[in-house]
Amino acid sequence: MPATFTRHPTEIERKDPGIGGKPPVDRRPTGGGGDGENWDNQPHGRNGPRELLIRYRLGVMFALAGDLMFFVALVSAFFVRQTTGHFDVHDNFINDWRPLAVPPILWLNTAVLLLSSAAMEMARRQLFHEIDVMEEWLGLGRPAVKRAAPWLVAALVLGVMFLAGQWIAWEQLVREGFRFTSPDPSSHFFYLITGIHGLHLVMGIFALVAALVGLFTLKKIELRQIAVDSVAWYWHTMGLFWVFLFVLLVFFQ
């Protein structure tokens, strides 16, 4: 059975049985529980319907943790480079950092990327909606796919729009005289940070296309869920990274 997510809580919270009532199984002194979480209460063999999903989510999360450190390194380099300089012959401290005015289109791009992330989340949720998933699992058509696909396409289009917007921002900067090869460290960082983030998004676009293809070609609903879920977490994280990087580029020049 695939993993689902329900809009209403299905399990009614069990009330304390009070004196005389039987305690729940896991709290009986004769069995279960014992020394906390020791996996003894889990079923034998397969670790439940979410096993595969959890594995892939863990993989994506670990990969993104490494990626986070990559951006942390770039950002700390940004702050260090801002303050470095040299002393001239009159013992004045000279620093070559020239703040860069970020092209205003970046604000629009940020909004577009956030919208894209929202669309992605809508697509992801469709695939965990219990009734639809059950129907797909039982082989009664593919309602979840039908609902998720438009959102996925919307996320894809908005993502491409963001990348196009970044390209426009670069062209505007070049017109203002900030090229990568110009001697300003602030422009090096701008191109490097937006470029590497853009590269991540290009990979994300490929992953989105792959997820879209997978949505229609993968035989198991479980795998369809995993394809969309993994891409969604990657996409959200890239959105979040961009918000941080954008704040850095705009307010910490």
Place this chain on the structure above:
Amino acid sequence: MSRIFSRIFTTDHRRLGILYLYLALAAVVVGTVLSLLMRIHRVWPDAVIPFFGVMKPEDYLALVTMHGTLMVFFVLTTAPQSGFANLVLPAQIGAQRMAFPHINAAGFWLTVVAFLVLISGGHIHGGAAISGWSMYPPLSALSASGPGQGLGVDLWLISIGIFCIAAWLSAVNMLATILAERRAGMTWSRLPMTVWGWMVASILTLLVFAVLLAAVILLFSDRHFGSSFFIPMGDMINGRVVGHGDGSPLLWLHLFWFFGHPEVYIAVLPGMGLATSLFANFCRRRVIGYRTLAGGLVAIGLLGLAVWGHHMFVSGMNPYAGTAFAMVTMAIAVPSTIEVIGWLAMLWGGGMQLRTPMLFALGFLSFFIAGGLTGPLLAQPALDAYLHNTFFVVAHFHLVMGMAGVFSVFAGIYYWFPLMTGRLMNETLGKLHFWISLIAAYGTFFPMHFAGLAGEPRHYDRLAGPAISFPSLIPVERGITFSALLLGAAQLIFLWNVYISARRGKPAEANPWRATTLEWNDGALPNRIERGPYEYEFPPDEGGLHLQWESAAKQE
């Protein structure tokens, strides 16, 4: 043809583990030969070496760089971590396969590509990079600074960049495997110690290789795209001003050592886990203070992320920062000492079976203590100011990281050889290999302490010859070289032993060391793990073995 193809480009983790070991073997052979050439050059600087001729100073520096890079990245990172973990980790946690077999295989092949790119640096015009394995700018950022600093450094950067991505991929796979693929009942306190070592090392890999990748990209950009992240203003080479911009070489040092110090623990943590397992197995004793020792491994890993500044005491870093780094560095001696005391407590009662894997584990312990004791000395900024650029540091890290790491790899190979080939390695040759290696390793690296205390600088290509600066050290140097040659020769015994034992060794039974951990379980796995990894009975007898794959009830 397709069978050969699928045999080579396999996604089977056991096969990949063996391939990693082959890769590490190739790297260690090249790295050892390079180090022996360095030793020969230090004693006979004018000797004509085959393929080299008379070694020029830049050749010597290229040897230093390639030796360091090969040993640190392609031997000490690949063999104990990826090699052994691929070989036995899934079995030890009761999993059928790795979480992501294809990502795992991709990680291996990217490592191979990185290796090929690195060694191609030795065959190009100008030769390999000469900046040392830490590749300090500004000299590494400017190709005018030496013959190997053009294409040589570019190849080094590309190779290490690829290696970073490979290490990142295999760490993702390893962590997801440890967290999601354990068999039911394989709780945190039932994990073999090796798994703790691999897990902490994988977390470190994930966090620090990304930072190195960022630094490598910045340096590459400085070299080719006119940026100045690391190049200071007015930097001069051969009397010509080549610096542009206000970059900071110190920034590279911070980024590099944020990677570089945890890298030491990536190399040695798996060995610590393996040594714990072997001590328990060959003493037939439980691991004393299992939770403390496992927690110690985690503490070493976490503290290891906050000590990078002790590589930079003499770099012009703020002295207050140096004090803070000195404190944290000395704090790391606490969990390390806890580990050592735990091991000594296990060995205390005697009754050791001195088989070859156990000997190498004891050798690991010996080097870990001998090399570790000089750690708190070097953690003092005032002492480090004197010792930092001397052979004292060379002695320190070769003992605590190099020899300890390599001996743990030998212990692992002797121990798990039956899993790879179904045969045991020859004990007599193994013991011969051990004793010669132990004596020769101490003979090579221990005198370097005295050379360092006498002020002999490292990274200099010659002491003898026209400019004799340390005449009294020449005999010490000569002794070190002879000892290093002996150490190298002893490894031929090992290679012969591997070759002959894989073909004609004694066939091993299913559980030759009478171990309790799951990798020796030859057959079906239980649904649930109900025992800890080290439930030995003492004194050892046949009935007193509580195998981890048997149910707890059956034994009673």
